[in-house]
Amino acid sequence: MHRAITPRSLRAQLARAHAPQHLAQLRPLSSSSLDSRRVKVVEVGPRDGLQNEKAVISTDVKVELIERLVKGGLRCVESGSFVSPKWVPQMASTADVLQSSRLSALRSTHKDLSLPVLVPNIKGLDSLLALPPNLTDEIAVFVSASEGFSRANLNCSVAESLSRLEPVFRTARDRGLKVRGYVSVVLGCPFDGRVEPQQVAHVAKALRDLGAYEVSLGDTIGVGVPRGWDEVVGACEQQGVPARQLAAHCHDTYGTALASILHCVSQLGIRTVDSSIAALGGCPYSPGATGNVATEDVLYALSASEIPTTVLAFDELCQVGEWISAELGRENGSRVGKAMKGRRERDAAKREKQKAKL
Template sequence: MSRRSFSSKFVRIVEVGPRDGLQNEPIAIHVHDRIALIERLADAGLGVIEAGSFVSPKRVPQMAGTSDVLRGLKRRQDTRYPVLVPNMKGLLTLLDGPSLASLDEPPLTDEIAIFAAASESFSKANINCSISESLDRLAPVAELALNRGLRVRGYVSTVISCSYEGPIAPKSVRDVAKALVDMGCYEVSLGDTTGFGTPRTMTNMLDVVMAQVSVDKLANHDTYGMGIANVLTAIEAGIRTVDSSVAGLGGCPFSPGATGNVATEDVVHALHGIGYSTDVDLPALVAVGEWISAHLGRANESRAGRAWASKARSLADSSTRATS
């Protein structure tokens, strides 16, 4: 039986902080700090960590230097380092140039992610084309990546609502998710980009999508205060992969009103509390969240992370008093 089957008590966490998190910070951090973040997350037990993206540095300067990040990583054998690739240009950059002259050299990573939206308005605002056009553009990207031996993961944005056009019909999510699976995506992450989803709207959407897309090909990606409730709703529906971001970093710079992602610490704390396993060392993860928050000069948005960190400080203070 697969660890990700409906009855499984194992949930795979896809850590998106180094990509989806950092891309929404007001300033770009140095490549060596991005590398340090990824390596600390791997040391905490995260087995899948988005290492960056091959997007235009003019649009997302925070992701400039992703090639250097990938080259500088001390890779773990049990960890994957996917990158977001929005189009053919991004894939060719990953593959080291449009001539593909280095076919004998392995790519910098073994996995890419591609994305489409379930909202026409968001698609046009984000990538300046319709949903149909975006899928047409992604098909050859997925084909080339698969031919080069890369795993391909898909993202669907705005699966519940859109900042521009309001509620999204679940059948639109279903159609986009199915199109990505048909292209060869081994898994499709369903993202509540605006964060307005609730357990009821999440369930309604999943019911429609899972009528045509197998649950073992679906993952959940969420934002806002309902994130944990929606994650647990997805788990109850049989989904066994959850995207989250350390310290709640991130959001979408092209979705007005979107704030941070659901915090990995909160997800892990909740899942462990109801009997699921993740292979993540929660105290070590909490330390990473505290470190990156301090490094960025921002508040740690993880409630569980703050609580665990406060408890650790209290225990350390008590130990110091006892030995003084």
């Protein structure tokens, strides 16, 4: 039986112990006032993370990753993408992942579980719909906020990309699928430079008007700082897209992702944050970029800042990050994950030393 941890007690515990071990289990908070502040964490590691990793892992490992993330308390886990395997070989097994009997068991056990998949166009949606029903209740689509990025990534203008999504939204609505929209390069483009907040707001509104229940604003090249988010979120709200319908998707290229996230949720009213276990992923347009912000780092920062999230087994998620990093043959990109590992190793060494004295 784990004792409920409130934000006030969590801060006191951290101050006393100077260590995140008390975050091992974060329980739901019952206060309605706190519920209104609760931040939803969307885990993008199995999709946005893996598709930008060089290594291609097996279907079984992908399924196990999703299983471990769900067991760690996450309830919205991006599970793949129906894109051309020619261009994104890491996502070639998405259909097999979704049809796994192990994921079927997870859906039966966790009725609040969502396993969204990305579909870039109507062809991608058709591929999903050709599978057995009820594998997912949600899809995601993406649009660029800049013309340069849209041309490079989709070989069409922003307006054309929005037009191509109209049949996707219609079909999804007819099939009872929720649609989440992504807007990329909202704070800077590798081709066009600075992106005007009004342009971001225009695209966000277009997605909302098409039927997106939420629009995730992506700082794709990781140049964002709190002031820039002020301008972007303010412009969206002026266009009639409130902060509660927005999500922050921050990359950590310049080490400012956590500062931006804390600002978005504590000052701007954003209630959804995207993150990737062990900071999986990157950006092919930003050489040397670290890519997605780590889920472990986001959870630690939010909890230590008295900002409640969903039910999370924190220490277990840190171990998931260690495991998938080893599977990929890469360094764990989570600072918090590495600190927790170091603490476990130190504590284990202490225990062994004490045993030796007996």
